[in-house]
Amino acid sequence: MLKKTIAVFFGGQSLEHDVSILTGLQVINALDSRKYDILPVYIDRDGTWYHGKELTERKNYNLSKGMKRRMKRVILPSGTKFNDRPFLKTIPNLFFVKSERIYFDVALPAFHGTKGEDGCIQGLFEFSGIPYCGPRVLSSPVLRNKSFAKEIFKSIGIPVLSGITIRRPDIGEVVDIKKLLKDTKIKFPVCVKPCNLGSSVGVSKAKDNKELYTALLDVFRIDNQALIEPFVENLVEYNIAVTKALDGKVRTSVIERPITQGEMLDFKNKYLGDGAKKGGAKKMAGTTSEGMASTVREINPKSLDKEQKKLITESAKKVFESVHICGTPRIDFYCNGKTGKIWMNEINTIPGSFAYYLWEASNPKVSFTELLDGLIEEACVENLKCNMSLDLVKFGASIFPNR
Amino acid sequence: MLKKTIAVFFGGQSLEHDVSILTGLQVINALDSRKYDILPVYIDRDGTWYHGKELTERKNYNLSKGMKRRMKRVILPSGTKFNDRPFLKTIPNLFFVKSERIYFDVALPAFHGTKGEDGCIQGLFEFSGIPYCGPRVLSSPVLRNKSFAKEIFKSIGIPVLSGITIRRPDIGEVVDIKKLLKDTKIKFPVCVKPCNLGSSVGVSKAKDNKELYTALLDVFRIDNQALIEPFVENLVEYNIAVTKALDGKVRTSVIERPITQGEMLDFKNKYLGDGAKKGGAKKMAGTTSEGMASTVREINPKSLDKEQKKLITESAKKVFESVHICGTPRIDFYCNGKTGKIWMNEINTIPGSFAYYLWEASNPKVSFTELLDGLIEEACVENLKCNMSLDLVKFGASIFPNR
Numbered sequence: 105m106l107k108k109t110i111a112v113f114f115g116g117q118s119l120e121h122d123v124s125i126l127t128g129l130q131v132i133n134a135l136d137s138r139k140y141d142i143l144p145v146y147i148d149r150d151g152t153w154y155h156g157k158e159l160t161e162r163k164n165y166n167l168s169k170g171m172k173r174r175m176k177r178v179i180l181p182s183g184t185k186f187n188d189r190p191f192l193k194t195i196p197n198l199f200f201v202k203s204e205r206i207y208f209d210v211a212l213p214a215f216h217g218t219k220g221e222d223g224c225i226q227g228l229f230e231f232s233g234i235p236y237c238g239p240r241v242l243s244s245p246v247l248r249n250k251s252f253a254k255e256i257f258k259s260i261g262i263p264v265l266s267g268i269t270i271r272r273p274d275i276g277e278v279v280d281i282k283k284l285l286k287d288t289k290i291k292f293p294v295c296v297k298p299c300n301l302g303s304s305v306g307v308s309k310a311k312d313n314k315e316l317y318t319a320l321l322d323v324f325r326i327d328n329q330a331l332i333e334p335f336v337e338n339l340v341e342y343n344i345a346v347t348k349a350l351d352g353k354v355r356t357s358v359i360e361r362p363i364t365q366g367e368m369l370d371f372k373n374k375y376l377g378d379g380a381k382k383g384g385a386k387k388m389a390g391t392t393s394e395g396m397a398s399t400v401r402e403i404n405p406k407s408l409d410k411e412q413k414k415l416i417t418e419s420a421k422k423v424f425e426s427v428h429i430c431g432t433p434r435i436d437f438y439c440n441g442k443t444g445k446i447w448m449n450e451i452n453t454i455p456g457s458f459a460y461y462l463w464e465a466s467n468p469k470v471s472f473t474e475l476l477d478g479l480i481e482e483a484c485v486e487n488l489k490c491n492m493s494l495d496l497v498k499f500g501a502s503i504f505p506n507r
Numbered sequence: 508m509l510k511k512t513i514a515v516f517f518g519g520q521s522l523e524h525d526v527s528i529l530t531g532l533q534v535i536n537a538l539d540s541r542k543y544d545i546l547p548v549y550i551d552r553d554g555t556w557y558h559g560k561e562l563t564e565r566k567n568y569n570l571s572k573g574m575k576r577r578m579k580r581v582i583l584p585s586g587t588k589f590n591d592r593p594f595l596k597t598i599p600n601l602f603f604v605k606s607e608r609i610y611f612d613v614a615l616p617a618f619h620g621t622k623g624e625d626g627c628i629q630g631l632f633e634f635s636g637i638p639y640c641g642p643r644v645l646s647s648p649v650l651r652n653k654s655f656a657k658e659i660f661k662s663i664g665i666p667v668l669s670g671i672t673i674r675r676p677d678i679g680e681v682v683d684i685k686k687l688l689k690d691t692k693i694k695f696p697v698c699v700k701p702c703n704l705g706s707s708v709g710v711s712k713a714k715d716n717k718e719l720y721t722a723l724l725d726v727f728r729i730d731n732q733a734l735i736e737p738f739v740e741n742l743v744e745y746n747i748a749v750t751k752a753l754d755g756k757v758r759t760s761v762i763e764r765p766i767t768q769g770e771m772l773d774f775k776n777k778y779l780g781d782g783a784k785k786g787g788a789k790k791m792a793g794t795t796s797e798g799m800a801s802t803v804r805e806i807n808p809k810s811l812d813k814e815q816k817k818l819i820t821e822s823a824k825k826v827f828e829s830v831h832i833c834g835t836p837r838i839d840f841y842c843n844g845k846t847g848k849i850w851m852n853e854i855n856t857i858p859g860s861f862a863y864y865l866w867e868a869s870n871p872k873v874s875f876t877e878l879l880d881g882l883i884e885e886a887c888v889e890n891l892k893c894n895m896s897l898d899l900v901k902f903g904a905s906i907f908p909n910r
Binding site for chain 1: 525528550554555569581582585586595596628631635645647649659661672703732830897906909
């Protein structure tokens with residue numbers, strides 16, 4: 105069997121740059137080296153692409169200037185009709201050196217956040233007809249946006265919190281928050297979130313108008329849309345992963361309850377695994393931070409009864425089937441621990457660590473390696489579907505002569 | 508004043524390839540040559556990009572093989588950090604010739620349909636930080652999808668027809684339409700549409716189950732989602748364009764009523780202007796086909812009363828403000844001519860001819876040249892906003908040492 109070359113893309117121009125490095129390295133480690141050759145592609149914070157063996161070693165991050173100089177800079181030549189296999193091109197450092205082609209078969213984006221999870225790089229790959237793993241262009245942007253996602257969830261009958269969306273005023277306009285809020289009725293306390301960012305970045309609680317104004321101004325520094333939701337008392341979170349990449353059928357993972365310190369699962373807590381030392385729950389990874397994989401969590405949480413489990417599982421399946429997602433999104437739910445009421449919160453279209461720890465804990469167990477096999481297979485099938493539609497374009501009628 | 512170079516992209520891998528050529532040539536004609544240098548980029552049906560003077564002449568289409576050989580093939584080097592201005596690179600035909608850079612300032616995609624209007628090329632530009640005109644990555648895919656768009660419209664209180672979405676079975680699965688429809692209640696007659704294609708391609712009416720099955724199979728040849736809607740009796744269509752590119756405020760154009768032959772405005776009717784010879788209404792363009800600009804239409808239709816006009820105008824504004832669109836979308840409405848009931852049908856995020864004829868007929872009149880000035884300005888402002896967010900990425904905290 106011919107080995108496929110998998111180009112693993114990570115890093116990127118996102119606040120979640122470092123988390124993406126962790127996910128990228130986990131993916132590279134888990135890919136079956138008997139089946140695949142691995143082509144690591146690191147995207148720097150400034151947008152430059154690098155390729156080199158150094159990228160697979162965690163200890164090399166943050167990459168030093170010297171290291172970057174020694175590595176190969178690469179580009180994807182968009183606008184090339186790739187006959188057989190797509191390729192990257194090296195950018196020679198010296199004038200007399202010729203650019204080389206580095207061929208690959210499937211792109212595997214391991215990004216979180218802006219440009220990597222919001223449909224941008226997906227658009228780039230789909231435009232060039234390159235098979236790529238994970239969420240599609242169609243659903244990536246809309247599900248990344250918390251306000252649009254809420255409408256989609258609601259429309260298919262899934263319980264969600266009410267929400268008010270506030271747009272950032274345009275450049276030059278005065279940010280008059282009072283005016284922005286004038287037609288809305290708000291019952292405090294509320295939770296304020298950026299609509300387009302993940303990882304709980306910029307999320308805060310507001311008890312009154314003054315705190316709300318501050319929270320909105322904070323959001324508008326990093327996002328152009330803010331979502332105001334009722335604050336959920338006695339908050340318990342539950343997460344579940346969904347995929348159809350394993351065998352073509354929609355399958356759900358076990359449910360997890362991430363253990364949090366305080367009211368909000370903040371960024372530090374989520375990714376630096378600080379809670380790990382304090383919490384008493386099962387820790388699934390080593391002591392060094394492994395992104396989402398090292399968060400403290402309870403698998404198959406005892407606090408959920410049969411009905412609640414069913415609601416979470418069925419809602420997750422329903423959303424997955426209704427929108428064209430692909431990949432292995434992690435779907436997050438809110439619960440009021442006292443009343444037991446559950447709401448769908450959001451879909452992480454490319455979750456930290458690809459939520460592999462949920463699949464590993466599932467029954468039957470799915471290893472990260474098997475999960476990646478499935479995602480690569482799915483990328484090829486999706487690309488085939490796109491190509492079928494393109495045949496119609498090639499042989500379609502024309503309104504100009506001489507076809 | 509330094510002239511800006513505008514790269515006008517057209518053609519593309521879409522069923523609406525030829526219509527996009529018409530729009531592209533109209534844009535090139537209308538751009539103010541005192542302010543801009545024009546860089547025409549044609550994307551062939553097979554995905555190859557060409558650049559050359561020949562592209563601006565309508566008589567050269569379909570491009571002959573010889574002509575293509577003489578033109579420059581170009582690519583966009585995705586993964587390049589463009590310091591000042593983005594550039595395309597030429598692909599030399601001969602080994603000893605060096606690749607050249609062709610600099611530009613703003614990308615102006617004049618595509619319709621797949622890959623050009625659905626967020627793919629938008630993703631490509633946004634990923635590379637290139638200012639681009641028209642709809643954003645966030646809203647392009649979701650609004651192009653008739654089923655998702657319906658949910659968004661409904662959520663903001665705009666009247667829409669009810670709808671049932673049917674997904675195409677996966678490759679290998681048997682297309683058992685009876686099974687697909689088993690949980691749905693359908694009241695005939697219905698209208699069946701592909702969810703992701705524009706220009707009325709693949710739209711048909713079904714009076715009974717048998718016709719519905721045929722219609723669905725037809726849709727599944729060209730799209731993976733079909734939308735079933737109640738058939739609107741006494742159908743009259745109304746269109747309106749919206750933009751905030753003129754002066755930063757949301758503005759609407761005049762309303763038009765496209766004149767159609769028979770029950771459906773089919774592809775031929777819409778783009779080849781066949782109706783032009785038969786209809787008695789005002790024709791706004793020459794006798795040769797000019798795409799949407801040459802459709803027979805009634806401007807400020809008499810059949811609309813004040814209330815209906817208000818509903819159309821306000822709904823169009825509301826949608827535009829609620830989703831982050833940009834550009835100059837044309838929003839299409841259905842009306843039952845007898846009952847007067849109106850529903851929002853769809854948003855064409857990049858409408859044929861950029862709907863310039865609606866702006867030219869508006870009061871105050873907006874010329875196509877002015878409209879394009881606004882779209883270019885808007886592209887630069889949107890890019891500035893993206894860059895502001897990127898500053899946070901560049902200087903953000905890191906979980907790795909040595910930053």
